Amino acid sequence: MAEPFGIVSGAIGIASAFTACIDCFGYIHFGRQFGRDFQTNQLALNCARLRLTRWGESVNIYDDPKLGRQDATAAEIQLAKDALLQILVLFADTKSISQKYKLTATAREDLSVYSTDDMDPKIIVLDNKMRALALQRQKKTQFLKLTSWALYHRSTLKDLLEQIVLLLDEIEKIFPEPHAQVKFVQQEAAEIGKETSDKQSLQLVEDAATGIDSLLQKTVKEVIAGHQYLNITFGGKGLAGDAFSDDWKGGAIGASHKFDGVEVKEGGKGLLGNKYGGKDFFDD
Template structure:
């Protein structure tokens, strides 16, 4: 494949990538998920963010991806393989949507499980914060405003969601391994992601548990962040001295009291 052909390949790859990332935006979760709704929503967000990170590490998210050709870390053959993997991810969404429509047809019209949650209003504060941050990271503000008009659809069964995420996770893993030289860039991007997530400690802990199952890089970065924030503070030592030194530290003391490089009282 000549350079011109590679440019066409990268442009097609970028189109598939952006379509795949946007597919997550059209999924809703049915009320049948109950108390698991919030965790399941973050599982979807985590899968979307990981796919987005992979594409961003290759420059596929820019307005004109062909401009990244001089630094593109893959061969024409690898581009074709990546196109196939992204195509399979898009197929997974289509299959899941079709099965969802079949479930809906079999259910009675008054079935409460056909009602859906709204991720913008039904998430508790901790989960809502992480959801919004991850969505912003996965699709920047400009692209959020230009999402294609498409009817949203719902997943009603937890096993259907689990199967979809498991298959997507596997394909994204294959995409990551297809371009190993992009992994350092993915680490940089993930570190930047964590810097926005870690401001909410409770949310970061929840996300770390989810990432452990589907995004090891994010889990590792969150663990490092948590360890750094939990570093013990240096102890402040107090030394009492002087011939007339008596009393207890928690009450009162007469004599000389030294804390660090500051001394109080007289001998």
């Protein structure tokens, strides 16, 4: 494996490799060749970074050397580390492509890049929130100190994202932690929904996550649709919707609630909607 950015693979641990990967997402800019599409491309990068940090959080990458699996073998942990190092290689390759392009570009070619000032206000809000959600999971200081680089070709971005997704698929297959992943993605969707009050903004995230983060795409789609309760009968105790424990900090999931054909029989007890903290619904 090539050593990206001068990093010797055996010299850093998996947590440092994880931190370095998160760093790299922040170094990429988009050249003017992308046109206004650069905004949706930025959101796509945010989705990939958010997915990576969700996995790291779910396996407790900074504090658990077994990555959430006490039966994990040294070979499996090494595979996860190699996947993270390969992500760094991908970033290093895109930087190299950018540098070569700048060296061979003619004087008439525009090598300037887009900045936040070029973004639509809605995209800025989404970009800031998704960036913040990812970076708050980066519990170590920045590992890499690099200069930013620009992407000038859509094909380079496409290849980068496709390969990152394949590597994320690989490490999630070895260390899946599905329950934690669902918990964290619901927090993400709730925070994004709270920050952006309109469905159009949420739709932008759903679209950006397509092919990159199916879990985020599915969850945001559910937020847009809201909860629907049809033809429900409560004979005993029943809960329809989500329940949140006292320590839940992510806000509410679901844009709306729709009820039709709900019946609570004598002696029955039902809750339709969300429960936030306090006494548990099933406690008498």
